[in-house]
Amino acid sequence: MRHKPSKRALFAAATAGVVAAATAVAAAVAAPESDNAARPKDDRPVEVEVFAPAEGDVAGAEGKGWFVDLEVSYPGGPDGLRQAGFSGAQLTGPAGHNNVPPLPGTFSPGQDDRLPGLVVLGSTTIDNPDRKFAGPGTNLANLFNVTGISDRSADATRLWDTWIVGDSIMGKDVDTVLTVAVIDDLDHNGVYDDAPDAVKDLNGDGRVDGKDLEALGVASEVEKVRFRLNGAPAA
Numbered sequence: 001m002r003h004k005p006s007k008r009a010l011f012a013a014a015t016a017g018v019v020a021a022a023t024a025v026a027a028a029v030a031a032p033e034s035d036n037a038a039r040p041k042d043d044r045p046v047e048v049e050v051f052a053p054a055e056g057d058v059a060g061a062e063g064k065g066w067f068v069d070l071e072v073s074y075p076g077g078p079d080g081l082r083q084a085g086f087s088g089a090q091l092t093g094p095a096g097h098n099n100v101p102p103l104p105g106t107f108s109p110g111q112d113d114r115l116p117g118l119v120v121l122g123s124t125t126i127d128n129p130d131r132k133f134a135g136p137g138t139n140l141a142n143l144f145n146v147t148g149i150s151d152r153s154a155d156a157t158r159l160w161d162t163w164i165v166g167d168s169i170m171g172k173d174v175d176t177v178l179t180v181a182v183i184d185d186l187d188h189n190g191v192y193d194d195a196p197d198a199v200k201d202l203n204g205d206g207r208v209d210g211k212d213l214e215a216l217g218v219a220s221e222v223e224k225v226r227f228r229l230n231g232a233p234a235a
């Protein structure tokens with residue numbers, strides 16, 4: 001399935017054009033990636049694009065105050081929002097911001113009530129049962145603060161999702177990896193609403209990461225961003 005490219009993708013395509021032309025022949029003869037043989041990556045119906053953090057960033061102060069900003073593109077058309085499982089725009093956060101008008105949405109670790117197919121993992125997420133954090137397998141998607149509709153056309157249903165990370169739940173002065181994907185329609189109800197609250201070590205390699213998302217079943221590529229969390233105070 002083809003999707004209308006976003007502004008960022010168009011810019012990247014323009015700047016990468018020369019390289020792409022030079023490598024096209026090599027790519028044409030390269031073996032396909034084999035980590036999801038059942039569904040080639042080009043055929044996946046959902047696309048995830050992470051705007052922040054960027055690869056190699058050194059984000060935040062004392063491990064806080066940094067952004068995760070992303071866009072998820074689901075199939076387009078009049079049924080797009082329903083297929084996405086989108087249950088409304090949200091403006092939410094901790095304490096008194098949690099699930100209040102005018103744009104209510106819940107705020108906690110786990111599956112998001114607004115984008116219920118989204119999984120966001122941090123490789124250094126804390127393990128704290130009292131706060132519902134279960135280490136790197138914790139789905140962080142329900143900690144996003146602002147969610148809304150950025151495009152609703154015949155080509156795509158694009159939903160924008162932004163989180164300002166208010167606590168050092170992924171540590172500080174540490175290299176970390178953000179992993180983002182949309183889980184496949186595992187229960188076959190026609191809706192991408194099957195993200196778990198926490199991802200398990202499904203392939204038994206002793207860690208929870210994108211390979212376990214592939215094992216669970218994904219509707220999108222598994223996007224990874226490697227960056228660092230700055231531990232120094234803001235001032």
Ligand SMILES: [Ca+2]
Nearest residue numbers: 105106113142
């Ligand atoms: Ca939410």
Ligand SMILES: [Ca+2]
Nearest residue numbers: 185189191193
């Ligand atoms: Ca489903």
Ligand SMILES: [Ca+2]
Nearest residue numbers: 201203205207
């Ligand atoms: Ca694993």
